[in-house]
Amino acid sequence: MTAIDNMHRTHYTNQIELGLLGQRATVAGWIEDLRDIGKVVFLTVRDVRGVAQAVVSGQSINIIRDKPRQSAVIVSGLVQSSKSKDFSLEIKADAVVILNDAIHPLPIDPTGRVESALDKRIDSRALDLRNPKTASIFLLRSVILKNIRHTLSTNGFVEVNTPKIIGSASEGGANLFEFEYFKKPAYLAQSPQVYKEQLILALDRVFEIASYYRAEKSHTVRHLSEFLSVDIEAAFTNMNEVIDIAELVLMNIFSFNTSIPESEMNVSKPLSSMLPKPSLIPKPKFPLKRLSYEQCVEDLKKQGENIEIGDDLSDASLRVLGEMHQGFYFILDWPTKLKPFYIKEKENDPRLSHSFDLQYGHLELISGGQRQHDPNRLKERLIEQNLNPDNFKHHLRVFNWGMPPHSGWGLGFDRLIMALTNLDNIREAVLYPRDVDRLTP
Numbered sequence: 001m002t003a004i005d006n007m008h009r010t011h012y013t014n015q016i017e018l019g020l021l022g023q024r025a026t027v028a029g030w031i032e033d034l035r036d037i038g039k040v041v042f043l044t045v046r047d048v049r050g051v052a053q054a055v056v057s058g059q060s061i062n063i064i065r066d067k068p069r070q071s072a073v074i075v076s077g078l079v080q081s082s083k084s085k086d087f088s089l090e091i092k093a094d095a096v097v098i099l100n101d102a103i104h105p106l107p108i109d110p111t112g113r114v115e116s117a118l119d120k121r122i123d124s125r126a127l128d129l130r131n132p133k134t135a136s137i138f139l140l141r142s143v144i145l146k147n148i149r150h151t152l153s154t155n156g157f158v159e160v161n162t163p164k165i166i167g168s169a170s171e172g173g174a175n176l177f178e179f180e181y182f183k184k185p186a187y188l189a190q191s192p193q194v195y196k197e198q199l200i201l202a203l204d205r206v207f208e209i210a211s212y213y214r215a216e217k218s219h220t221v222r223h224l225s226e227f228l229s230v231d232i233e234a235a236f237t238n239m240n241e242v243i244d245i246a247e248l249v250l251m252n253i254f255s256f257n258t259s260i261p262e263s264e265m266n267v268s269k270p271l272s273s274m275l276p277k278p279s280l281i282p283k284p285k286f287p288l289k290r291l292s293y294e295q296c297v298e299d300l301k302k303q304g305e306n307i308e309i310g311d312d313l314s315d316a317s318l319r320v321l322g323e324m325h326q327g328f329y330f331i332l333d334w335p336t337k338l339k340p341f342y343i344k345e346k347e348n349d350p351r352l353s354h355s356f357d358l359q360y361g362h363l364e365l366i367s368g369g370q371r372q373h374d375p376n377r378l379k380e381r382l383i384e385q386n387l388n389p390d391n392f393k394h395h396l397r398v399f400n401w402g403m404p405p406h407s408g409w410g411l412g413f414d415r416l417i418m419a420l421t422n423l424d425n426i427r428e429a430v431l432y433p434r435d436v437d438r439l440t441p
């Protein structure tokens with residue numbers, strides 16, 4: 001029997017509150033600091049929710065006196081008031097057990113007192129997460145994912161799971177990962193596009209939260225080879241209706257403390273209330289700006305950008321736009337030729353399409369639009385884009401089974417976290433990022 005079998009955590013460190021004065025509490029975590037003043041040792045224990053102080057005296061001193069910082073520890077005792085400047089309460093320890101030593105030197109300092117470069121931190125991510133600043137990003141990710149699921153579920157969306165191993169390139173493009181699958185070529189999915197469109201045929205509204213794969217060879221701070229996407233697709237809707245849903249998703253994120261049902265508060269409240277920096281950016285003004293692509297190009301020309309209607313918005317152009325429109329805004333009605341085959345052209349001007357992006361400054365967060373639901377036109381569009389309709393036969397036949405008009409979007413979740421917490425590198429927002437140079441840990 002190990003020591004932990006006799007001692008059970010009763011409280012997280014942030015639950016050591018006035019109401020516990022004189023009562024027993026047992027906290028578990030990692031040694032952050034040891035201050036040895038002879039007859040007593042002050043021990044600070046950090047767990048995922050904060051830090052608590054314990055005063056150790058008597059026999060127990062020998063157990064911890066020379067223990068390396070960051071070792072795993074469990075401490076039990078009565079809660080008393082504290083004279084120290086950082087804590088108003090402390091645990092007068094009568095039992096201390098070291099559960100496992102931390103072997104020094106550690107690859108990084110998780111207290112953050114000694115800063116490490118991002119690459120080094122990612123190399124030791126599990127330890128890096130003991131730094132509350134790092135942990136807060138991932139606690140926030142968890143809270144926001146839950147919030148998005150809640151918004152979509154309460155608006156009639158069914159959560160689905162579609163394959164990530166696929167037999168043909170779902171959207172074409174050169175950035176697909178190919179591999180051998182039982183002697184046949186296969187690919188890692190770059191999006192759930194074809195599946196989510198097929199599923200609305202019966203399920204009406206679907207969403208999926210999953211990882212997708214793109215062989216992004218460029219080294220940027222916003223592209224990874226593996227990223228998390230929130231995708232929706234909704235039958236009998238036009239573009240503006242799914243833009244409204246994107247706006248609702250954002251709005252609810254900014255009011256997440258009140259929109260999460262009471263029963264979930266126990267978990268989300270302590271997590272969100274303990275978030276140190278980086279915390280959420282201020283709530284934007286809703287409704288968000290909806291600019292047309294053509295207006296953006298005109299504005300860019302006035303700023304001296306070398307751009308014509310029909311051109312894609314280059315990185316440089318997006319940066320200028322980002323200066324002009326800070327925060328979140330939509331760009332609507334992109335040229336059809338810049339958009340994938342499944343996007344519907346405008347009836348009155350087929351050069352433009354029912355498509356939109358959500359931007360945060362210069363950063364693209366969402367692409368979406370109304371889809372082409374006419375099977376003949378869809379086939380023509382595939383050919384126009386040099387894709388082989390034979391590779392899409394399983395998809396095209398679905399459109400002959402009463403495919404309704406429909407719209408949807410894909411939200412890059414890691415980029416959303418970047419935007420919400422003001423990070424300048426997507427790798428800060430992903431636990432174990434994958435890029436051209438990184439396949440471990």
Ligand code: ATP
Nearest residue numbers: 214216222223224227364365366367410411412415
């Ligand atoms: P970009 O132009 O920035 O490369 P995209 O237009 O190729 O993006 P979409 O196919 O529209 O990307 O994908 C929808 C969303 O998924 C994007 O708006 C973005 O938020 C996210 N996304 C796409 N590719 C990546 C990637 N390589 N890494 C992280 N997020 C991505």
Ligand code: MG
Nearest residue numbers: 357364366367
């Ligand atoms: Mg896009």
